[in-house]
Amino acid sequence: LALKLEPTAEKWLTEILAAQRATLRDHPLLLFVGPEGGFTTEEQAAFLTAGIQSARIAKYILRVETAALTACALAQTFFAV
Numbered sequence: 001l002a003l004k005l006e007p008t009a010e011k012w013l014t015e016i017l018a019a020q021r022a023t024l025r026d027h028p029l030l031l032f033v034g035p036e037g038g039f040t041t042e043e044q045a046a047f048l049t050a051g052i053q054s055a056r057i058a059k060y061i062l063r064v065e066t067a068a069l070t071a072c073a074l075a076q077t078f079f080a081v
Contacts, residue, residue, distance in 0.1 A: 002030040009054035
């Protein structure tokens with residue numbers, strides 16, 4: 001499962017992980033965290049072509065370093081249960 005983290009995504013990361021829990025037991029999770037300026041138009045097109053959906057991790061925009069750690073912590077905590 002591959003997800004791109006976007007502050008404006010409609011679905012929350014935890015919501016997507018919950019829906020994909022069975023799949024993720026046997027398959028890896030790949031999270032794309034963009035630069036602080038956001039993904040380029042070309043990158044957005046590539047994600048769309050690859051069918052990679054967006055996920056939201058926080059109510060506000062986070063710095064890239066914080067976003068990456070937050071996403072990993074959410075995923076790890078989610079699967080530790």
